[in-house]
Amino acid sequence: MTIVYDDLGDEAASEVPVRKIRFTINGQKKVAEVEPRLLLADLIRRGIGLTGTHRGCDTTNCGACTVLVDGKAIKSCTMLAVQVDGREVTTVEGLASASELHPIQEGFKQEHGLQCGFCTPGMMMAAKALLDHNPDPTEEDVRWALSGNLCRCTGYQNIVKSVLWAAEKLRAEA
Amino acid sequence: MFPSRFRYEAPHSLDEAISMLHDGGDYVKVLAGGQSLVPMMKLRFASPEMLVDINNIPGLAYHRADPDGSLHIGALCRHADLEHSDLLKETQPTMAAAAPLIADPLVRNRGTLVGSVCHADPQGDWASVMMALGASVVAQGPRGRRAIPIAGFVTGPFENVLEPDEIAVEAVVPPAKGARSGGYLKLERRVGDFATVGVAVAVETSGGTVVRAGIALTGVGGSTIGATEAAAALTGKPLTPESIAAAAELAAGAAQPKTDHRGSAEYKRHMVSVFVRRILGATAPGATERAA
Numbered sequence: 001m002t003i004v005y006d007d008l009g010d011e012a013a014s015e016v017p018v019r020k021i022r023f024t025i026n027g028q029k030k031v032a033e034v035e036p037r038l039l040l041a042d043l044i045r046r047g048i049g050l051t052g053t054h055r056g057c058d059t060t061n062c063g064a065c066t067v068l069v070d071g072k073a074i075k076s077c078t079m080l081a082v083q084v085d086g087r088e089v090t091t092v093e094g095l096a097s098a099s100e101l102h103p104i105q106e107g108f109k110q111e112h113g114l115q116c117g118f119c120t121p122g123m124m125m126a127a128k129a130l131l132d133h134n135p136d137p138t139e140e141d142v143r144w145a146l147s148g149n150l151c152r153c154t155g156y157q158n159i160v161k162s163v164l165w166a167a168e169k170l171r172a173e174a
Numbered sequence: 175m176f177p178s179r180f181r182y183e184a185p186h187s188l189d190e191a192i193s194m195l196h197d198g199g200d201y202v203k204v205l206a207g208g209q210s211l212v213p214m215m216k217l218r219f220a221s222p223e224m225l226v227d228i229n230n231i232p233g234l235a236y237h238r239a240d241p242d243g244s245l246h247i248g249a250l251c252r253h254a255d256l257e258h259s260d261l262l263k264e265t266q267p268t269m270a271a272a273a274p275l276i277a278d279p280l281v282r283n284r285g286t287l288v289g290s291v292c293h294a295d296p297q298g299d300w301a302s303v304m305m306a307l308g309a310s311v312v313a314q315g316p317r318g319r320r321a322i323p324i325a326g327f328v329t330g331p332f333e334n335v336l337e338p339d340e341i342a343v344e345a346v347v348p349p350a351k352g353a354r355s356g357g358y359l360k361l362e363r364r365v366g367d368f369a370t371v372g373v374a375v376a377v378e379t380s381g382g383t384v385v386r387a388g389i390a391l392t393g394v395g396g397s398t399i400g401a402t403e404a405a406a407a408l409t410g411k412p413l414t415p416e417s418i419a420a421a422a423e424l425a426a427g428a429a430q431p432k433t434d435h436r437g438s439a440e441y442k443r444h445m446v447s448v449f450v451r452r453i454l455g456a457t458a459p460g461a462t463e464r465a466a
Contacts, residue, residue, distance in 0.1 A: 017181050036182030036225070039216075058175050060213050061366060063280055072254075072283045078212045079284065080205075082182055083229065126280065147365040148278025 021085035025050070026094030034081045041065045043081035044091055052092040052121045056150075063149030066122035067091050073129035075148075092121035095128065103169040104128060104162075113162030115153035122149045127163040135171055139164065177215035184227040188234075188314060188341065191226050196316055196339040198224045204341055205229070206249055207285035209277065210293045234343065239265065243349030249289070249342060253282035265354065266347065268376040272303045272358035278366035288342050294328045294397065297368035301328055301398040303358055306374035306388035306405075309347045315340035330397050352380030355457040359449040360392070363436065369393040370436040373425070373449035377408065377457060384408045389421065389450065394442050395430035404428060404450065418454040422447040 018033050025048060032047060044053045044067065056064030058077050065076040068090040095102035104124050107113065114120045123146060130137060130145035137145070142163045143156075151159060181198075185191045195202050203222040205211060206229070214220040228234065234250040239261060247256070256262055257273040276282055276290070276299055290300040291311060301324065310321040313336055327334050336342060356376040360369045372392025378385050387408040389401040404424035408417050431442035 017179070019182065035179070037177045037179060037215075039176060039212075042176070058216070060209065060281065063278070066280055073280050074284050075280050077216075078209055078281075080182070080208070080212065080227075082184070083208075083227065085184075145279055148280040 019082050019085075021082055023084045023087055023089060025089045026091060032081070036080060036082050038081040039077055040067070040069075040079040040081045040084060040089075041076040043084075044076060044089070047081070050091050050093050054118055054121055056118065056122075061150065062119070062122070063126065064119050064122040066125040066149060068125055068129055071129065071132060073126045090125070090128070092124055095124060102128075102166075103173070104131070104166040107162040107164075107166035107169065108159070111158050111162040111165050113155065113159045115155050119149060119151045119153075123151070123159055127166065130163070131167055131170060135167060135174070137164070137167055175216040177212070178218060178221045180215075180222055181224040182227065183224065184230045186230050186232070188228075188231055188343065191228055191231060191341060192315055192339060194224075194226045195341065198226065202226060202338065204292075206289040207252065208289075209281045209285035210289070210295065228341065237261065245269075245347040247287050247345045247347075249286060249344060251287060253277070253285050253287065253290075254279070256287060257282060266307075267354055268303055268306060268356040268358055268374055269347075271356075272299050272360075272374065275299060275358065275360045275362075281366065288345050291324070291327070291345060292334055292336065292342050294330070294332050294334050295368075296331050296395060296397045297372075297393040298398070299358065299360060299369060299372055299374075299392055302372055302374040302390035302392040303376075304345060304347070305390035305398055305400050306356070306376040307347045308376075308386070308388055309345055311342050312344045312346060313337075313340040314343045319343075321346065325400055328398055333397075350378045351385045352378040354378055357453040357456065359453055361445055361449075368436075371431075371442050371445040371449065373446055373453065375450060375453040375457075377413070377454070379413070382412050384411060384413060384417075387421075389425050391425065391429055391446060393436075394446060399428055399430065401425040401428040408454075413454060413457060418451055421454065422450040425450045 020033050022031050044050050054064040056062035060078045067076045070087050126149050142160050201222045202224045205225045205227040234248040236248040237251045253276045262270040287300050290298050304324045310323050311327050312321050358374045360372040369392045374390045376388045387405040389404045391399040404421040407420040426443050426447040429443050429446045431439040433439045
């Protein structure tokens with residue numbers, strides 16, 4: 001992985017503080033050398049090339065960049081890449097297997113849970129974190145869990161239905 | 175957006191972290207949840223030379239009640255830990271009401287109560303809650319530990335009294351003198367927005383008499399406002415519709431709201447009195463109807 005840093009021409013530029021980190025992303029072990037100011041969203045998108053994690057507002061509002069770190073849903077634009085050293089990251093690419101969609105993805109397809117699709121990866125990851133610890137959520141539980149994710153197509157109704165669909169499918173499979 | 179360049183250290187002990195703060199230079203910041211600090215660094219409102227990330231220090235993620243009844247919240251206790259805490263639901267009505275209203279679920283998974291109090295945003299919810307409860311922040315530095323009451327901890331917007339080489343290691347809520355009641359109400363345009371108005375009320379009652387009361391206001395002034403006169407109007411007597419009405423008026427009077435895109439000053443001031451009455455109305459059985 002190569003990341004090119006700006007040469008600011010000053011003393012600091014001759015000594016870019018780079019740190020080596022080890023982490024797991026979607027089950028794969030990785031080693032990376034990162035500047036501490038690199039954000040997790042950029043490590044994922046530009047460093048690893050997994051562009052399913054979207055950068056929306058870039059100001060900790062929209063939740064399009066939601067990923068799981070050690071199973072917890074967080075905003076990857078508001079965490080430093082160096083902070084995932086030794087941790088496990090799951091992105092939307094980690095949901096589907098080679099041959100089939102994850103029930104959450106299937107739910108979004110069945111219930112028309114997306115229009116433009118920009119917020120969808122974040123919605124799915126927030127939903128994943130919810131369903132991992134609450135397999136039988138109420139509609140209110142779903143709305144609560146997704147309240148940090150914004151959809152500007154105003155499609156919440158179907159997003160909630162999608163997650164409830166997935167919950168039912170996952171329970172049936174269990 | 176990305177922050178300007180900084181050095182980064184992630185020590186494994188408090189002593190190590192404190193010596194890094196001590197030796198680190200002119201502008202070193204402690205990184206806990208990072209849900210305020212990282213956005214501020216991205217916007218270049220803050221450009222520290224060095225970050226000391228305390229997330230790898232064991233033993234700071236707790237919240238627990240001591241045998242004397244005091245509640246201790248460690249520097250790495252996340253908002254989500256408090257939101258899902260049975261201990262808080264059973265013993266701390268004001269905190270239990272506030273925890274689910276902090277930011278949004280994703281931010282609550284990272285952000286910390288102690289970090290929020292240190293950040294001292296006038297629109298931060300926890301500082302008001304802690305002020306209403308008469309809590310303290312415990313700071314640890316090269317010269318040892320000291321407890322700083324919240325009322326003297328936050329000195330202005332984004333300002334606290336921590337020395338550059340001190341870390342806020344925990345917040346402490348003192349034991350209750352009676353049965354606790356109260357709550358936190360927050361007016362926000364949408365989930366995750368800053369408070370248009372927030373009101374924290376904490377009351378302790380013994381034998382039908384209020385033995386301690388605290389009221390503090392979020393988002394209606396240049397920093398967190400302690401409505402001490404309003405709280406005094408409740409103390410030493412039973413909760414009655416009259417005492418509640420008096421406290422609501424005094425709290426509204428203590429607010430220093432400004433008209434902005436979230437609402438007019440008059441509206442915000444009015445909402446302070448509505449929230450005080452609403453919380454205390456729910457607290458005092460039978461008082462709701464007349465006080466509301």
